[in-house]
Amino acid sequence: MNLNASVFISILVAIFVVRTLRQFLDLPGRIPRLNQVLGYIWVPGVALYGFSQLIGWKTDQLDELYMLFLLAVVALVLVRVQTYRPARTLLLAIAPYLLYSLIELISTLISNRLLEQYDNVFGNSQGFAIIWLVTFGFIARNQKKHLEKERLEREAEEEAKRKIEVQNAALELMVAERTASLTQQTEELREALKELKVTQDQLIQAEKMASLGELTAGIAHEIQNPLNFVTNFSDVSTELLTELEEEQQRPDRDLALEAELLHDLRQNLTKITHHGQRAASIVRGMLEHSRASTGERQPTNLNQLADEYLRLAYHGLRARDKSFNATLLTDFAPDLPLLEAVSQDLGRVLLNLLTNAFYAVQKRREAQPDGYVPTVSVRTRPLPGGGVEVRVRDNGTGIPEAVRQKIFQPFFTTKPTGEGTGLGLSLSYDIITKGHNGTLNVETEEGRGTEFIMELPG
Template identity: 70%
Template sequence: MDFNTSLILPILIALWVVRMLRQFLSLPLRAPRLSRQLDWIWVPGAALLALSFFLKSDLFDEAYLVFVLSVIGLVLLRTQDYRPARTLLLGLAPYALYSLIELLVALVGKTLLKSYDEVFDTSQGFAVIWLFTFGLIARNQKKHLEQERLEREREIEDKRRIEAENSQLERMVAERTATLTRQAQELQHTLDELKTTQDQLIQSEKMASLGELTAGIAHEIQNPLNFVTNFSDVSAELVQELLEEQQRPDRDPDLEAELLNDLKQNLEKIHHHGQRAASIVRGMLEHSRQSTGERQATDLNNLADEYLRLAYHGLRAKNKAFNATINTFFDPAVGSIQAVGQDLGRVLLNLFTNAFYAVQKRQEAQGAGFVPTVSVVTRRTGAGDVEIRVKDNGTGIPEEVQQKIFQPFFTTKPTGEGTGLGLSLSYDIVTKGHSGTIEVESTEGQGTEFIVTLPG
């Protein structure tokens, strides 16, 4: 008996092909059961190898080749949803068909096979080239699909990261919202009134966030509310002491008078701070109210002169010892402009009042040697616009806060002397109501100049 060693090489090649096919098609993940079954592909080859001990035939290796090609074809059919597998199946089909025909012809008779030897050689070469070409195509498809898979994974990872960041941002927003809610609750009934004006107060160019607005309102209004609450509590105690004193048989008229006097003073303070809280509310309502007035021809010089005197005498009514030097230059060329006189007068009154306040504070700090001076200049520019300059030699504004002075509730005045709404309201009237500009130039300790420019 002769041993046919020609089957050993096909068996080894079959094992190598199975290994490569597993890697190429990712069979352990895509079809794990089919991948395990391929481990037995060597068994038919071994059976044919054992049979060659008893039967001498040159067709065993060709038969095993057809078997291996058939198994590979079945695997590709099972995984044809994978595009490279379909391409490989298309490339394998001519070579498998050629091998099957060659085996069948050899079974009929080798004479016939030799007669068409050139035809079979040509067919085999074509089938091999076809298989090689489609193998390259399948490899390129696999690379392309792998790239697409990696891109999808990156997109999924990016989406997951964005979702995580969004979740973190939502958590931070929720925490911030909870903080704002706690602050809002501290305003109690007064805040309920202020909520009706919030939509008008929230201006994106004036406020950094809703939290800054709410904190500003709470800070401004909490002080007078605290005073009202505290003096109310003290007054209740005084009333109780007075009642107890009146019930004693040996009443002390002096003590009763003292208690009544203290109670009167407390009520005056309650009234004062109540008016303070009410003024803040009125200021907010005024700030939020949009002007419905129509533009009319307005003599700017007369308007400036009128409100300049009004501001000066208003401050003198509060402090009769205060005096200031007023310098004016009203350019006759300014004439009349189209404006809402009432709104523009509100702007001028605010600027003049701030100027007199600044020079008064500097005079209090430096003493009698300082001469408070406020200058007002109007002129028509070369571009046809009109310009109003209000200059003082007061305390000045620090550079780091000059960008904030037009924000609602921002003020450099001590608590109780300003709500921080005047300049914000003036900014809206000039820029939004009259399409103009308002600028500030200031040097701390030397003075401030506001420049209002309006279309002519």
Template identity: 50%
Template sequence: MNFPVLGVTLFLLFQVRTFLNTRERKPTWDRWLTWSAYGLIGLFVLDQIGEANGKFEIRATWVAYVVIAIVIYLTYIGSRRYPPARTLLLAMVPFWLVLVTSSLVKLVLPTSVFNPYSNFFESAVGFGYVWVFSIFFFASRQRKTYRKEVEERKEKEEQERRERHLLEELVQERTQELTQQKAELSRQKEELQMALNELRAAQDQLVQREKLASLGELTAGIAHEIQNPLNFVNNFSEVSVDLLEELREERTRPAPQRDAELEEELLSDLVQNLSKIQHHGQRASGIVRSMLQHSRSSTGQREPTDLNALAEEYLRLSYHGLRAKDKSFNASFEAELDPSLPPVSVVGQDIGRVLLNLFNNAFYAVQQRQQAEREKDTLVGLAYRPFVKVTTRQTPIGVEIIVADNGTGVPDELQQKIFQPFFTTKPSGSGTGLGLSLSYEIITKGHNGTMQVDSIEGKGTTFTILLPAV
């Protein structure tokens, strides 16, 4: 056996073991590589013993070639997951091809043909040795670099694993905190819901109190409005009784003495009186029905409503209600109503409450200014005449209702707060502060309209309501 071939083969066997770390990764390969090295050493010893006869040199060398080929194959399999082994293949494959080619040529060709080219093949084999050791040195450096990269990657992965573990612990802690916070928020939500329910109940009570308060203010006005038709009913009833007595007397006379024209005139007067009694009775019934609707909870159902009749009725009721409290109070009021205004689809009870609230505020404002002007005891003050006016008119975008007065007015800094709940300019105990806020909500949210205020302190206030066309 050629000693350099044996040396290189043993070198490759042990280096491939180290490169591929077969002791840990491939124990079967590791045993095969180790026993191959021992077998080659045994063959080398036998070859040296039989060198005199020349029987084993060629065969032992070819066994080394076969071992190198198997090592190349194992290295190829290992290089799939271990990149530095690919460089090792680059060192072994050319070296193995040169050795095998040189040995085949020397074996096949006659000596006379081979000898002239022996130097070339020897040079090629020498270059093969240089090549395998040079590339192997480069592969060793590459392996160190790769191992360093692997260690850095493992260290990085370990660092990431520690960080991930730490992150998981932080997430778990945060999850526990969030769970506790969620439980706390749920408890607070329940408390807030209970508080909200209590506030809504209190709000409903305040709204109902506001409605009852406005209805209470109308009591005197209702009495006055009902008294007028009742007086007419009583008067026409008395007159009708007298007419019936006169008609009865005329009917008791003998036929020649009866005056047919007088009887017809008495019957005609009776029909007119009964018609007037019916009219004023229906008027009183309508007032009572309106007040009952005002006191009930709103159904929220829209119905065609005569806004002119609604505005005129509540304007009179509001005025007489305030006059019942203050006999010295007198005011002029006017209803400028658009006769072409058709019935409007609204919630009549709610719009009635809005108008009543605006009228009450208007008459209260002119009453306060009247008292203030009288206290001044000046000609201007004595000449002041309270006045409240309601106007309805049809516009291209809807129905407009305007309530104007020449009362005390509202300062500029308070006009932005006038629609806020519980805000009032009246003395304590004189108002709940919910009237205008409820009215604003009814118009804007309940009917998708607008409600604006324009006021000059000491001059008066104008509220403008726009109900959009449906």
């Protein structure tokens, strides 16, 4: 290879090495001024070649001299950025090769025979220096990757930290605003709670009044029957008295007829007394239901109570719908023990369950007018532990599964607006479970009917 080509290749190698060094060590950011000077690394090579041509120095060591200069420049750069760990590794990598190149150049200038005499030593040294350079070059490369990874992780952490600080500042602002808002809302909720308690009391009272309205309508129709009997028997008794007076005024009195008339009068008066007492018991039941519960427990005949409210609830619905008719079934246990209970409260529960039952069969009759017989039944039986079970069953519309879990919740109702407050079953549940330590469950099948099961301890 001629001198011109050798020097040209050395200059290209120098430019490549400087470019690689810039990228590897990030010289524009670390030493910007020296980085600019490195851009002229080719100038010494061209100057050295021109100087040699000027003085007539025709030697093959010109490119080696330039490469030694390049290694010295690289070493200088590495020393300048030795705080960077890969730079220190690269400095360690080129040190043997730089030392070898310097010794070889000096030996060549002193005597070519010396270089030829120790050719194997120089060859082995050069191989070792190259292997050392390549090995530590890879080590520096791995160090750079590791440091780059750490840098990226650190930047990510700093970015995350910065975002967290921004978010914390935003959250603190939001917390301050939210605290002020919550303080205001707390005051508003406090006022709303007061209004809600008042409204709740009003709704409970409205439910009681609605229950009283159902009871009153039933009583008005139920009491009509004994009053009609009293009126009829009074009219018949008046006629019998007239016949008795006429018979007593005859000269030939028929004592047997007078005795028969007196017997009929006595029977009529007995029936009048019976139906009068029946009307009085109905009125008394109405008064007990409308009176606020004192919580006083008294021996209560659930058979009588259930039968009473079954008919009252039925007539209450018929008061609103004259065309409505239903089959009433009762299965009262004759040996049912008296139960210590608050009869007014149990009456409210029975009235609510029975009113709901009649409402359900009425709605099914409206949807299925042909071939359907509305039926409501009440069954009582004693429990083995001494308590009493009451079952109220209807063959009405049933309760959907999605609704069944909510029926005992306050204010929940499936009735249209204006037909229910949603408190009837809730109050009934509280009366049975909390007031009497019993249970109130429901079994239902949509489209087939519903059965409420009330168990009260003895």
